[in-house]
């Protein structure tokens with residue numbers, strides 16, 4: 151693949167690109183090229199500058215220094231913007247959704263480019279165009295309903311369709327799969343192959359390193375805004391890629407599982423049923439990492455959300471620290487020592503108008519109160535700093551708005567929030583989504599540290615490897631029920647997979 155592509159002329163040539171933000175050099179003289187028909191992986195730690203680089207190409211940011219050439223034509227940066235990038239056939243599927251939720255798929259796809267019949271929008275023509283486009287994509291997403299009613303994966307397809315509708319020759323995917331369930335990823339692979347066959351150049355950003363080997367032809371690694379290396383994926387090994395990304399050898403991504411499980415049961419669920427799950431019997435002891443495996447829709451997220459009071463419980467019993475607890479509300483849950491790291495951090499875990507510090511201490515305001523009135527700001531700042539440094543957060547000020555952190559660093563703030571709150575039981579719903587390989591490992595060590603200090607973790611993850619690497623015990627859920635339970639000494643990947651896929655029997 152790459153041999154052919156390199157002989158063609160590049161679609162995109164970025165030369166010595168420098169982009170500055172207040173107190174941050176996000177990109178420092180980075181050069182980057184994309185050829186037709188290649189999938190070019192852009193990788194690096196959280197905050198390395200990946201999203202910034204692609205935004206310089208898509209016209210959202212204008213670089214401070216450097217040159218951009220699109221299809222052989224040097225761009226006048228003074229006149230460059232998103233519209234101009236679209237006119238030059240550059241499309242982007244964002245890390246954050248940039249769709250208008252109340253508008254339908256079609257409206258989102260063609261907004262600003264409607265076919266007109268005189269002064270009126272020609273909906274018939276648009277419908278026909280959309281139909282052709284979705285046929286090409288082999289996708290049956292309903293583009294006639296407001297996008298807010300669509301599943302995450304389908305929203306991604308709408309974003310992609312919008313890029314294609316503008317006749318994109320270069321398409322940028324910024325962490326597309328970070329928000330996609332496994333099942334949808336194969337569909338995306340299929341679409342990417344299709345785009346490649348049609349000579350479209352693709353920039354592919356992902357923290358899931360296996361994907362780089364599955365679908366990418368070339369790779370470029372960034373670190374702290376600097377170019378580290380570009381090469382052919384066929385000459386790359388995973389260990390080397392990890393080393394290039396994190397700048398160090400990560401021989402042990404998973405720490406040894408500590409012998410920390412105590413006899414003290416912290417959480418017990420008896421026949422718990424609610425929206426999306428039923429008859430759940432589960433225990434989590436102090437010092438224990440309890441994993442929940444299951445396919446998309448198995449009820450894992452619903453169960454965690456219910457324990458935190460965000461999703462109704464209809465019957466059954468919850469015991470926390472030995473005491474029977476009424477149906478939880480988030481306030482009660484926090485008081486009882488529960489903390490939730492939700493899977494859609496952008497919507498649920500953070501307050502977008504607050505700065506880093508306010509987000510980090512949102513769950514611990516009581517802790518920093520003096521005489522119930524004043525805030526002990528010194529202590530608040532000191533503790534936030536301590537925890538954020540522990541998590542190796544990349545930031546320049548605790549007062550910077552949360553939106554100015556890179557995606558993965560935002561996730562670290564959500565994790566840090568509960569550490570600051572001295573939470574006893576951490577409900578973690580895919581906590582390492584969108585987090586770079588080095589920071590993932592740091593979160594694994596952190597989980598280890600929490601249980602070694604007698605805390606308790608319930609971990610939901612789509613990656614079985616992660617559960618096998620970290621948990622003392624794993625429950626498997628299938629269609630809302632627990633169908634299998636296994637202890638670390640007996641872990642068998644095959645057996646778990648069997649139950650995960652629904653081939654095992656439901657054990658009552």
Ligand SMILES: Nc1ncnc2c1ncn2[C@@H]1O[C@H](COP(=O)(O)OP(=O)(O)OP(=O)(O)O)[C@@H](O)[C@H]1O
Nearest residue numbers: 171176196197198199200201202554555556557558
């Ligand atoms: N609008 C902004 N204002 C100020 N700083 C910003 C802004 N956008 C990004 N930055 C900073 O620029 C650096 C690069 O961020 P960028 O979002 O490009 O990282 P990334 O490689 O995409 O990371 P991730 O994998 O976490 O998404 C970070 O230090 C980030 O905090």
Ligand SMILES: [Mg+2]
Nearest residue numbers: 200201556557
């Ligand atoms: Mg990013």
